[in-house]
Amino acid sequence: MIKTRYFILMLLMGCSNFLFAQAWGGGADNNDLSFGFSFSYVQSSFKIIKQPNWRSPFFDADLNAFATDELIGISSKPLPGFAVGFLTRYRLTDHLEVRTTPSLVFSDRAVTYSYKTPEQDVTKSVQTTTVDFPLQLKLKSDRIGNMRAYLIGGLKYSGTIGSKKDEANTAPTERLLRNVKGYSSYEAGFGFDIYFEYFKLSPEIKLTNSFGNILVADNTPYAVPISRLSLNTFTFSLFFE
Numbered sequence: 517m518i519k520t521r522y523f524i525l526m527l528l529m530g531c532s533n534f535l536f537a538q539a540w541g542g543g544a545d546n547n548d549l550s551f552g553f554s555f556s557y558v559q560s561s562f563k564i565i566k567q568p569n570w571r572s573p574f575f576d577a578d579l580n581a582f583a584t585d586e587l588i589g590i591s592s593k594p595l596p597g598f599a600v601g602f603l604t605r606y607r608l609t610d611h612l613e614v615r616t617t618p619s620l621v622f623s624d625r626a627v628t629y630s631y632k633t634p635e636q637d638v639t640k641s642v643q644t645t646t647v648d649f650p651l652q653l654k655l656k657s658d659r660i661g662n663m664r665a666y667l668i669g670g671l672k673y674s675g676t677i678g679s680k681k682d683e684a685n686t687a688p689t690e691r692l693l694r695n696v697k698g699y700s701s702y703e704a705g706f707g708f709d710i711y712f713e714y715f716k717l718s719p720e721i722k723l724t725n726s727f728g729n730i731l732v733a734d735n736t737p738y739a740v741p742i743s744r745l746s747l748n749t750f751t752f753s754l755f756f757e
Contacts, residue, residue: 544716544757545607552603552716552757558623558749562592563725565744574737576688583688584737589630594750597623599648603755611656617755619648621674625747627693629738640693640738646674650703662711668722669704693739694732701726701747707755718755724748 544550570590576583601619608614625642652670676697705722724747731745 548607554601554755556599556753558597559594560749561594563746567743570741585631585633595624621646645678664709672701691736695730716757720753722751
């Protein structure tokens, strides 16, 4: 009899803990529509497609002379940045929701040019601040305790603000490498919803690749050797909801 009472007591305690756990998350999943905010670490680099004659020295018509030596390499290393944003989500089913996470992104990009004459080697930074407007679908697993996994995918439009321009009479080797002001991307990733007592935290990893060519084809030593630039971005985000 004592063992039976002990078993029933333990069962009731287990059920109460389970029910309490299901209430965690601050009610983020109780409504079809909810809001939140995010902080993100961003790492961006270019995928570079070169012109067939990309090695050729750049001839400047104004100077009537070659402004650079022969190229031996063009590369792009990932550079860090950060983003802050807002979250709006709408539940379609228990396992599928649509969301948008407009964000302000502060991230540099750079292309390194290596010449036959090492003294001419240069890294051209593309310093930009962008506003991102993504639209995504989120496919969620069943909730197990206070956690669930999910997959994310969608499209994004990015608009550049505050980009620099060349001043008049700028020397050829001092000119900027420019990107278009607006471009679209596709993105995919995964994450986890972790339910705390008063809120939901979602760490997420996402990869983004731009569509088309984002290079502005200026007549400069840095744009002429390149046929196509696309942007690859790695993002680690923390969503609070």
